[in-house]
Amino acid sequence: MAEIATTPNPPYYAVIFTTVASNNSQGYAEMAERMVKLGQQQPGFLGIESARSDLGITVSYWKDLESIKNWKKNAEHLQAQKKGRSDWYAAYTTRIALVEKEYSFSVDG
Amino acid sequence: MAEIATTPNPPYYAVIFTTVASNNSQGYAEMAERMVKLGQQQPGFLGIESARSDLGITVSYWKDLESIKNWKKNAEHLQAQKKGRSDWYAAYTTRIALVEKEYSFSVDG
Numbered sequence: 477m478a479e480i481a482t483t484p485n486p487p488y489y490a491v492i493f494t495t496v497a498s499n500n501s502q503g504y505a506e507m508a509e510r511m512v513k514l515g516q517q518q519p520g521f522l523g524i525e526s527a528r529s530d531l532g533i534t535v536s537y538w539k540d541l542e543s544i545k546n547w548k549k550n551a552e553h554l555q556a557q558k559k560g561r562s563d564w565y566a567a568y569t570t571r572i573a574l575v576e577k578e579y580s581f582s583v584d585g
Numbered sequence: 586m587a588e589i590a591t592t593p594n595p596p597y598y599a600v601i602f603t604t605v606a607s608n609n610s611q612g613y614a615e616m617a618e619r620m621v622k623l624g625q626q627q628p629g630f631l632g633i634e635s636a637r638s639d640l641g642i643t644v645s646y647w648k649d650l651e652s653i654k655n656w657k658k659n660a661e662h663l664q665a666q667k668k669g670r671s672d673w674y675a676a677y678t679t680r681i682a683l684v685e686k687e688y689s690f691s692v693d694g
Contacts, residue, residue, distance in 0.1 A: 478639035480603050480678045490601060490682050492644055494589050494634050498692070525603050527636035530587035533644065535601055567691040569589045573599050573682035582676040583607070 481523025483537050486578050488522055491544060492571040495532040497564060504564045507556050518547045537575070544572060590632025592646050595684045597631055600653060604641040604677040613673045616665050627656045646684070653681060 497504075515521055515536060520543025526534040538544045547553060560568070606613075624630055624645060629652025635643040647653045656662060669677070 480605060480640065480676060483680075486680075490599075490680065492599060492601065492684075494644070496589060525640055525642060527638045527640045527642040529636045529638065531589065531634055531636045533634060533636040533642045535603070535642065535644075561690055565690065565692075567589060567689070567693075569687060569689040571592075571595075571599065571684045572686040573684040575601075575680045575682040577681040578678060580676070580678040581670055581674065583674075584676075 480580070481525050481535075481537055483522050483575075483578065486575045488575050489538040489540060489544060490573045490575050491536045491538065492573060493532075493534045493536070493568065494571075495534075495568040496566045497532065498566045500563050502563070503559075507559065507564075511553065511556050514550070514552060515547060518550070519543055520546070541572070589689070590634050590644075590646055592631050592684075592687065595687050597684050598647045598650060598653060599682045599684050600645045600647065601680040601682060602641075602643045602645070602677065603680075604643075605675045606641065607673055607675045609672050611672070612668075616668065616673075620662065620665050623659070623661060624656060627659070628652055629655075650681070 512524060512526075515524065520539035522537035522539060524534065524536045526532075538547070621633060621635075624633065629648035631646035631648060633643065633645045635641075647656070
């Protein structure tokens with residue numbers, strides 16, 4: 477996850493997931509890793525970027541709304557979401573957004 | 586910036602700015618702080634969220650595309666962008682996205 481996601485030409489969708497962690501991180505790292513692996517296997521998955529300091533921000537990219545809906549209701553993912561609310565997060569906001577433009581810079585050209 | 590942004594009901598815009606830092610961070614922290622302050626004063630600014638670990642992810646929220654265009658060409662911001670490419674970033678991607686849905690959770694209710 478330490479790389480900028482390589483995404484196709486817009487339009488495509490972004491799910492911006494911003495979190496404030498609770499004081500209970502038991503089991504969190506394993507679940508987060510598992511959700512990334514599982515998410516990557518879903519139809520319509522395009523990429524993921526993640527960073528954490530005071531806030532956590534994870535942005536996942538998807539082909540369309542249908543792909544996001546299917547992933548949201550994945551059984552194992554639903555369990556993780558429930559555990560997120562009961563244990564790991566003090567607060568979070570999820571935003572579903574249509575990416576209209578994308579531009580990149582790299583020193584490598 | 587350690588709080589989840591409080592944004593109005595969608596639709597509104599998000600600028601997702603994902604970065605890989607170079608080995609040169611001289612002057613970066615001061616400029617980043619200055620850009621947040623300056624950005625907050627721009628017409629149409631709605632909020633900002635930022636996190637950094639291997640990747641840096643900053644998401645700023647805006648009323649409309651016009652506000653984003655104006656901020657992009659702000660003179661002081663243009664200087665910062667130039668310095669970002671010459672000094673601070675090995676790579677970055679900027680994505681402009683229309684937020685269509687937003688939902689939040691908080692243990693405080």
